[in-house]
Amino acid sequence: MASPFDPADLPTGMAIALSPLVHRVLAPNPSPFTYTGTQTYIVGEEAVAVIDPGPDDADHLAALTAAIGDRPVVAILCTHTHRDHSPAARPLSARTGAPVTGCAPLTLDDDGPRADAAFDADYRPDRVLSDGEQVEGPGWTLEAVATPGHTSNHLCFALRQEKALFSGDHVMGWSTSVISPPDGDMTAYMRSMQRLLERDDVIYYPAHGDPVDNPQRLVRGMMGHRKQREGQILRFLERHGESAIPDMVAEMYKGIDPRLFPAAGRSVLAHLIDLDGRGLAAPAEGGLWRTA
Incomplete structure (x- = not known):
């Protein structure tokens, strides 16, 4: 967990290129728990996937729609169902016709203190990805990597073409992940971290905070x-x-x-x-x- 920050002048609503296949759009929901806000990733060039569409916020949805333009959306992928990650999947699917794909639905009365991270009880995916299952588009492949711990339904997504991992809330450069029982599980979290340590990804794109280079070093440190x-x-x-x-x-x-x-x-x-x-x-x- 990190200290307070000043969110002024942060580039919310802008599509920022991070690599040839990856653009980031920051949602306007900064807080002590979301840092600068939830980062939505758009993957691909001709046809795209959207990872962690974020909160159901009109300005953020408008920014995503503008960043996508007239390109087809193959899938809207959610790493987990905390409400700063998945609620925008529904209206974005309605706008684009894309299926909501990724983590399993999870409705749980979380007795933790994080009101901003309550579960999205309305999340209804068209397709649930199991560990190792893939979603493909022209020039890109995303593979589901099961990483329970922060939540029991947490998935990361590996972009094979760039050896990149969209790490959701499982690994973030700015802070350690909150593990909040009853759904958050430290034993599962440590097993998932060990699994990531054994992978060969060269960069992580977390849902909050800057990209993480040398991710194995960070995972070992965490x-x-x-x-x-x-x-x-x-x-x-x-x-x-x-x-x-x-x-x-x-x-x-x-x-x-x-x-x-x-x-x-x-x-x-x-x-x-x-x-x-x-x-x-x-x-x-x-x-x-x-x-x-």
Whole structure:
């Protein structure tokens, strides 16, 4: 999680070329959780795919429509169904006739603190992609890479022609991903990170933040960060005995925006659930936790 930022003068609504096959359009939804906003990617030249169409915002939809122009849209792809990612799929499909494709639908009452990231209960894909399935257009191929963790239905999309990965919220250059139970799963997240570490992608295009070059180095660093956090939690419990999550957050997340404390608490909970599953920590009465 990162510190507050000034979103002034950011290029929302503009189609910015990142490579011969990839353009980015930034949605006007900056926040402490979305950073500068959700980034929608347009892939292809003659006919295109749209990845993470973003929020159902009139200005953003107009910007996407202008960036697509008269080119046919092969598919509208969603990495996951948090509502800063998928709601624009429906109106964009209505405008372009393109099928909504990608992650499975997921409706869940998330008891986490992120109102901006509630699930899009209206998401109804025309086609759900399983791991390894592909969508193709002239000069490009996108392959689904299952990466559960941030959400259970999270997919990344690999662009074979450029060894690029659209990493959604699973890996972002500006911040670590929030893992918020009950759907967010730290055990699944770490397995997915290991899977990405073993791939040969040369660049990541995240849904929030700048492109990530040398992505394996970042993935290794993020995995190391999670292991360090796990160690902090265990040492805290060893020192203090039965403890509450807010007390852990207050010590371990000094210096971050206090508005992010509730989300930090969700990540601590995700770590504790993972530690419980491995026999290293256990829940105690009154919402407290202890070492096992």
